[in-house]
Structures are given as structure tokens and as C-alpha cells.
Amino acid sequence: MALADEMVTAAVDADDAALEFEGALCRFAALLELADPTAATALRQAADAAERSRLPHARYLVRSREAAWALLQGRFQEGARLSDEAAVLAEAIGEPDGTGVAATQRLAVALAREGPSGVAPVLEEFGDAGLPYEFLPHGRCFAHLAAGRPEEAAAVLRALPAAEELSRFRWRVLAGLALDVEIAVGAGVTEVCEDRYRRLLPYERETVVIGGGVAVLAPVALYLGLAGTGPEAATHLEDALTSADRLGARPIAARARLELGRVLLAREPAGRRGRALLSEALTAAEDQGLGWLRDRARTALAHADTGQVFHREGQLWTLGYRRTGPAGPHRRGERGHRHRLRRRDGVDRRILDARTGP
Numbered sequence: 001m002a003l004a005d006e007m008v009t010a011a012v013d014a015d016d017a018a019l020e021f022e023g024a025l026c027r028f029a030a031l032l033e034l035a036d037p038t039a040a041t042a043l044r045q046a047a048d049a050a051e052r053s054r055l056p057h058a059r060y061l062v063r064s065r066e067a068a069w070a071l072l073q074g075r076f077q078e079g080a081r082l083s084d085e086a087a088v089l090a091e092a093i094g095e096p097d098g099t100g101v102a103a104t105q106r107l108a109v110a111l112a113r114e115g116p117s118g119v120a121p122v123l124e125e126f127g128d129a130g131l132p133y134e135f136l137p138h139g140r141c142f143a144h145l146a147a148g149r150p151e152e153a154a155a156v157l158r159a160l161p162a163a164e165e166l167s168r169f170r171w172r173v174l175a176g177l178a179l180d181v182e183i184a185v186g187a188g189v190t191e192v193c194e195d196r197y198r199r200l201l202p203y204e205r206e207t208v209v210i211g212g213g214v215a216v217l218a219p220v221a222l223y224l225g226l227a228g229t230g231p232e233a234a235t236h237l238e239d240a241l242t243s244a245d246r247l248g249a250r251p252i253a254a255r256a257r258l259e260l261g262r263v264l265l266a267r268e269p270a271g272r273r274g275r276a277l278l279s280e281a282l283t284a285a286e287d288q289g290l291g292w293l294r295d296r297a298r299t300a301l302a303h304a305d306t307g308q309v310f311h312r313e314g315q316l317w318t319l320g321y322r323r324t325g326p327a328g329p330h331r332r333g334e335r336g337h338r339h340r341l342r343r344r345d346g347v348d349r350r351i352l353d354a355r356t357g358p
Contacts, residue, residue, distance in 0.1 A: 001030045008045070021049035021058045028065060029213040033206050035243035043069060060089040064101050065213045071109055072216045074250035074288050079109070099129045101214050107131075108215040112251040115292035116186045120146040134166040135176060141183045154187040162199060174200075174208045174220065181223040197227040204236065207243065218252045219243040225259055234263045254284035254293055262300050275304055 007023030010016075024046035031039035043065055050058035064086040071079035083105045090098025103126040110118035119142040123131065131139050137156055144153035163176025177196050184192040200220055208217040218240065225237035237260035244253035261277030268274065282297035284290070 001027065001034075004030055011049075017049045017052035018055060018058070021046050021053055021055070021062075024049055025061060025065070025212070029209060032209045032213055032216060032247075035207050035219060035247050037247055039247075040069065056089070056093045057095070060086055060093060060095055060098075063089055064105075067105055068108075068213055068215050071105060071112075072252075073248045074112075076109060076113070076289070079105070097211075099126065100132075101211070102126075103129055103131075104210055104215050108210070108217060111182070111217070112255075113288075113290055113292075116142055116182050117146040117292070132167075132172060134163070134172070135179065138176070138179045138183065141187070145183065145186045150187040153183055154189045157183050157187060157189055157192055162195065164199070171208075171210055171212075174203060174206070175210055175217060178208045178217050178220075178223045181227045185226050193227040197224060200224055200227070204239070207247075216249070218249075218255070222252065222256055222259070225256075225263070234260060234267070237263060250284065251288060251290060254281050254288065254290055257281040257284065258293055258297050258300070261297075265300070265304050269304065275301070278304065 004023050004026035008020055008027065011018075011020035011023055024042050027042040028039050028046055031042055043062070046058075047062045047066070050062045063082055067079050067082035067086055069079075070076075070082055083102060087098055087102045089095070090101070103122065106122045106126070107119055110122050119139070123139045123142065128136065137160055141153040141156050144150070144156070157180065160180070163173045163180065167173045167176055177200050180192060180196045181200075183189070184196065200223055203220045204224055205220070207219045208223075209215075210217065221236045221243065222240035225233045225240055228236055237256055241253060241256035241260060244250075244256050257277045258281035261274045261281060264271055264274030264277065278297050278301050282294060282301065285294035285297055
């Protein structure tokens, strides 16, 4: 950040529009990583400098980042138009990264609007240009998830080295770890969640920004919340929600509310804040056309209404239900259920809580 500031200051003093553009664009990417909303100011400065420089490549870079900013805030139609304009400029100037940038932005939109199952059609459209080479196995995982084959996605994911062993660029490492978590959650691969949580934790205050501001996935805290368990997961999701709200990243904020509400209700089924967050997530998802989040929010609220609890923290599980029948048989049935859980397959299993409702 300090270096970018020095570049901008020196460029303004020297009336060097090209250098000012480079510095402002660097500031934009750095501020995005910090979830700082003044990234918008840096982007406007970069756009102004690009026009004064009359450099076609600078104009292309600005248009692609304007698309990224619009998409981040959930202005999908505007973002798609800007992304298309950037693609036209890229073709006109022979920009080699033009197709990859367009594909990356489409993938980010698919994840935001449709979740992991929405990625596969974009990858089919763009082919290998849709992902860096080290992420191609992730594409197969998303295809398996979309086809309802989580066990096959899990098998591919388990065989993958961690992103640090594959990527030479820092942003690709964070993006790869984030995609690992998305797939691991969708396929139920607990050991990968635990490993990626450990690897992502040093970056907990940052945001996953792709290619110098081409696209934004989410704050690292969101993926820590998805991969984590217990009170730590709730803390990370609180941080993710704060960052998303601060940036005006409405789709990410909707998801953070959903995930945080689910975690809070799993720990405290009668808690008012968990239910309120789910209701807010449902409203936001409906307003923004985020169908997969809308459906998950409705399901979570329905479970909350029935009093069902099924929650894991490490090796401990919380299981609960609201009693609807006579008290006596339920008490006897509950004791038998607890016994079977503890002795199933001859293995002692610990139970955090398994009781009937009032």
C-alpha cells in the first residue's frame, strides 16, 4: 500500500498519467484485499488517469476492474455489461488475458448466484481457458457436485496437493484454498476442511482477490467459518459479515448471514439472532436473485421451526428434536438411542447433547 501511495504521489507531481494509473490500480487491488471501501475512490482515480494517458491497455484494465467492482456489489447486469465491454477492448488490442478475465468474472458470478453447482456450465463454455491449469481438477469437482456425485468430487479433492504446492502466485494460493473449502463443504470432506482451515488462518484479515482485482470471491474469514467448527466458526463468520457489509458486497453479506445464522441456531436453537440472520439472508437472496441461498435459508428456517438440531463441533455432536408424542415412550426411546450411538460398531462414541424438547 505504501509503495502504491508513493507511486501515485510521484506521478501526480510529475504529471505522469500512465504512472498515476499504475499506482492507483495497485491501490485498488490492495484496498480490496483489506476490504476497504475506499477501493472505489482508487478505481475512479485509475479510470481518470487511464483516460488522460490515452493508453488502450489502461482503458481495458479499468473497464475489467469496474466490472469486478459492480459484480462484487451485486449489480450483476451492470457488471455483465462492463465485463462484455472489457472483452471487446481485449480483443481489439490483442490482450492475451482477455478470455481468462472474462471467464473468471463469469465464474465468480456463478458462485455468488448459484453456488458450487453453477460453476460447471461456465467451465463447459470456456473450456480450459476458464481456470488456471492448477485449478482444472477443481473444475472436475464442481462438475461432479453439479451432477449429484459428491463422492466423486471428494475423491478428486482428496488426491489434490494443497494450493501452496501448485501455485506460484499468492493470489492463486488463496483462491485455490477457498475453492478447496467450497468443494470440501459440498462433498462433506471433513479432513480437507480441517487442513484448509489451518492453511487459511494466517490470512484471516484478508480478502480473496483474483488477479489484481479481476474478481473477488469473499473474505478469507468466510471460508474459515465454513471450514471451522465451534465458537471459532461463528467468530470468523461475524468477521466475514462485517467485511462484506463494509465493502457493500451484498451477495457475500447475504451468504455470511445465512452461514452465521445456521451456526448460531445449531448452538442455540431458540436464539433470536440466528433466526433473524436467516430471515435477513432470505430477504436479501430473494431481492438479489440468489436462488441457492434463498432455498438454503428457507430450509434452515423450516428446521428452526421444527426444533431439529444436528450439529458437529470437532468430535462432538449435538442432536435434538422437539417432542410431539407422549413423554414416557420418548424418554425410553431416547435412552435406547443414546446407547446405540455410544456402542455402534463396538466403538464408544461421545455425545455432547441428545435430549427431547420441552
